Amino acid sequence: MALIRSWVPGANDAESSFPLNNLPCGVFSCLGEAPRCGVAIGDMIVDMAKLERAGLLHISAEPLFDKPFWNALMAAGPSTWSRMRGRLIELLAEGSAEAREVAPHLVSMNVAQLHLPFRIAEYTDFYAARCHAENVGTMFRGAENALPPNWLHMPIGYNGRASSVVVSGTELRRPWGQVKHPNEITPQFSPSTRFDFELELGAVVGMPSQPGRPVTVEEADAMIFGYVLLNDWSARDIQAWEYQPLGPFQSKATATTISPWIVTRAALEPFRVETPTRQAALLPYLAEPRAMNYDIALEVGLTPQGGTETVICRTNASQLYYSAGQQLAHHTLSGCAMSTGDLLGSGTISGPDKASRGSMLELSWGGTERVMISGGSRSFLEDGDQITLRGRAQGDGYAIGFGDCSGRLLAALTDPYAREDGVYDACRTPRSI
């Protein structure tokens, strides 16, 4: 697949994340305006609400884009997704007869603020990269018991907290929680001192499934609208104390940051690759009808407060042992209904070598080794650290990107129960979380 050339500034630049081949979906606003759907192209955002209002789209009788979320378009189904992509390529391609009509509906990325691109219905986090499961398992249970016995037979997942999902750029606060030190008998109430990131890919479910009816891997793949980068922030000290026997809970609920752009499944089609060789045969319901993983180069940058960024991890989405299609098929196995806007985290995408580990827990081997960064070193994250995830699928003369997925960690509140006016007001809007 080669670059599809566009008349939009920046779109044909080999370094751009947003060539015409990509067309990722986000929500944006300019100063004082209401957030609405937009599509990234080159250095610009297509104002989809205005394009629709101008009668240039012809893809739905109902308005789909003058909303602060992509859920309406997603719920309209795969044929509408295809029509949208086809029509946008027509309008934005070099030589388009309608370029002059479209041009007034482009907004410069520099002046736009980006918002959460879709309303998260429910959020599930998987554990689908083998190197990550082995690394964590070795640290927690020893090398012989690294992989749980079920791991090679099913994509292990757990339900996360949708209300914790935020868009790139949202600051987060180091959480308080229950932490038990190994040489103490009872837990302390204290800020987390082992706060971490997790490099993941998130699959965005566009089409719902029926309650009581599991879907095949092929049907699951067709339900997926697109993918985001996802940072599943984790408080390792809280996690270690709370996670037995029912799984991670508050350790994963402070925030989960996603990229501002949903890269559609259609844009990633040329980058499909096979999942890794199976060590144990999978049950037939997990059989993949074709290549279901993606070749997407991933990296993580750490920038200390006032410092410069160091890339601390380089890996690839093809490391996933279970594809998003397999995860989603497994998710419906007991009859669990999926909804438009469900988000499925892949699990931390660590690779086999040291520099490809997708969390501080692994990079610092449980805090026992220092990770060198520009001007210092880290075991876990320090106050003011910013983590930025990047993803790039490299085509022939073009690349598909997600936009930076970043978040800065603020210091813990001095007293999380202090009330400015002595009263807790649930309705007050916070400036950062």
Place this chain on the structure above:
Amino acid sequence: MALIRSWVPGANDAESSFPLNNLPCGVFSCLGEAPRCGVAIGDMIVDMAKLERAGLLHISAEPLFDKPFWNALMAAGPSTWSRMRGRLIELLAEGSAEAREVAPHLVSMNVAQLHLPFRIAEYTDFYAARCHAENVGTMFRGAENALPPNWLHMPIGYNGRASSVVVSGTELRRPWGQVKHPNEITPQFSPSTRFDFELELGAVVGMPSQPGRPVTVEEADAMIFGYVLLNDWSARDIQAWEYQPLGPFQSKATATTISPWIVTRAALEPFRVETPTRQAALLPYLAEPRAMNYDIALEVGLTPQGGTETVICRTNASQLYYSAGQQLAHHTLSGCAMSTGDLLGSGTISGPDKASRGSMLELSWGGTERVMISGGSRSFLEDGDQITLRGRAQGDGYAIGFGDCSGRLLAALTDPYAREDGVYDACRTPRSI
């Protein structure tokens, strides 16, 4: 607290679940009508949408009740909840000057269909009854390790699946899943043979909390709108194989049945009792400002297909070691934001004696003992079995009830991947789940 007498038929009957003291919130429809908010009283349902339209309520400038969910009323906040309760007592009390105006807006329960009373935002399930945790722990890990080390220090919880929550009366299908028998090395794909119920109380969160800001137990209590009965159906064989290391997933996702009526916190106020004596001191953030448990008698009936009901469990909500206020406060500890419509399951409410165990797993001690029922016996549930939960807080000459919370288990699909027309249609509405 004594009975508040009402002019509505049946409301003063000592056996009624719905005296004027109760006023629980549900969603109903009659043949061909749209579902809308209603309040149960005696043998009738107050059509809240009609009452509001008739100008009899005076509690909000915005319409709150002509909707198929109670979320709008819940989001309006505690002072609106109080105004609604006060106004309804005024209108429905014996001697009310407005009885003649209200009477045309009452609907007989016999002709109404009940629907899910609120839109579930997210669903969390706790593990807060000590006898249940000890019973299950003993079966899974032996008597010495029955309680996990963290259990006496925090209300253990995990995120469940909101899309699986259904209203009483919805049939469910025995799920397929991965099951590994102890004497085999690899799992099978088969219908669950150890399908179970769990007797729980569910707390319904009315008011949201801010991201990044934990709430105290007192603030948490004030956020709770009311309570439902909750059956957290569980496939024990699927659970045993899948739950390590990240917790229950598909084993709990087939369905979770709730009662059709939300009993408000206000109605339960006279039934507050202290949580049990603490074996270990709790951290200050879990301190309870007053009695936070409720004295609610609970029972479970099992009715085989075509047979008669046997009550197989009698217990009390006061068995919970952690109150819903403590669960909710803990839920926000890491900064996790709560939303209007969040549902918190208490965990299975087993008591200390054999007849008070709230699941088949415990009643049959892991399937090793038969539970006698009218005309037979059970270890786990059989196809056609109906489980009915009931709850009753006994006042002076009146009682507060929830309505039956029941569901019937249908046989597993012969082939869960069979498509009637060869094509999976995610948009087709199922008749049962």
